[in-house]
Amino acid sequence: MISEDNGQYLVEIAKEAISTYLETNLRIPVPEDCPDELKEELGVFVTLNKKRRLRGCIGYPEPVKSLIESTIDVAISAAFEDPRFPALKTEEYxxxxxxVTVLTQPELIEVAHPKQYFDEIEIGRDGLIIQKGYARGLLLPQVAPENGFNVETFLEHTCMKAGISADSWMDESCDVYKFQGQIFK
Known part of the structure; x- marks a missing residue:
């Protein structure tokens, strides 16, 4: 996907976007020295942790604009608009x-029987999106190993993130997608 150097560049941009927004309440522009590779449209999430605990996580699961623009957007959103947390304060920075997790395009997992998901999903490699009607939940690839989830538990937690019952992944009206992510810290 993208080079390690460009991944670290995105981490620095996320930091700068949040720092600048804290100080000025303004969004930073795309830097003039932005590598061309980061102008590609890809999905991205920015996760903020404070003392090893989640402090904010927002992203675009699918490509909506350039990776650099998306990173700036979701960094600010993770710090100030994640509904699970109050807006970030200067003293927390x-x-x-x-x-920063750069995502591949989500791919629908097509199975004849729900138990086949166990063969199609690899813990530590795949992230999940589960959609049933208007309900949609996403968990990044790192969530399962960080929490000791097996595939079934990962499916259940993704359903709960969507606000639907934990066993909804077994329902034929439920779509399960997988994607991979490159993680930069």
Whole structure:
């Protein structure tokens, strides 16, 4: 997907976007020295941790604009608009750990029987999106190993993230997608 150097560049951009927004309430522009590789349209998430605990995580699961623009957007959103947390305060900035996850295009997993998901999903490699009607939940690839999930538990937690019952992944009206992510810290 993208080079390690460009991944680290995105981490620095996420930090700068949040720092600038804290100070000025303004969005930073795309830097003039932005590598061409980061102008490609890809999905991306920015995760903020504070003392090893989640402090914010927002992203675009699918490509909607250039990777650099998306990273700036979701960094600011993770810090100030994640509904699970209050807006970031200036005094918290120094305690943050920054993580940028660049995503592949989500791929619908087609199975004849729900138990086949166990063969199609690899813990540590795949992230999941589960959609049933208007309900949609996403968990990044790193969530399963960080929490000791097996495939079934990962499916259940993705359903719960969508606000649907944990066993909805077994329902034929439920679509399960997988994607991979490159993680930069």
């Amino acid at each position: 120094g305690d943050l750990e920054f993580e």
